[in-house]
Amino acid sequence: MVWLFVGAIFTLSIGVLTSCPLYWTPYEEYCYVIPQVAQSWESATAFCMIHGAYLAEISTPEENDFLAQLVKQNHPPEAQIWIGGTDALSEGHWIWSRSEETFQYQHWDSGEPSNSGGGEHCATVRTSGKWNDSPCSEKLHGICVKRQRTEPGVGR
Secondary structure (H helix, E strand, C coil): CHHHHHHHHHHHEEEEEEEEECCCCEEEEEECCCCCCCHHHHHHHHHHHHCCEEECCCCCCHHHHHHHHHHHHHHHCCEEEEEECCCCCCCCCCCCCCCCCCCCCCCCCCCCCCHHHHCCCEEEEEEECCCCECCCCCCCCCCCEEEEEEEEECCC
């Protein structure tokens, strides 16, 4: 009788384990990392791709708040970090580079996007959580994101 009970508990606790690689931070079903290499937007995109990820495409205020907190943890108050938005194909028409979808959620800082000097075509998120458009050649850190790994396991 005891063995049957233990077996039932064990069977019910088998599920799917999710995990993120070392140094990546989990949030919902995704993993995020800010590599400590400042680089252009294009290089940051390539860096993420090499690691099976892409520059963050922010879809909710909650995700934006999470990313702003992630940026604040290891960067000065005035820091800006690359996200996956660009209007390089059509000025003023902002899309996410990986999905090629138009922004459904936006959180631009006051007066942004400004396209200052006619050459700001890549999006950043500031420690305040507000977004800015910056020259794509500027050397900044980027936020890479990928889905958490899922594996059969025990405990969930």
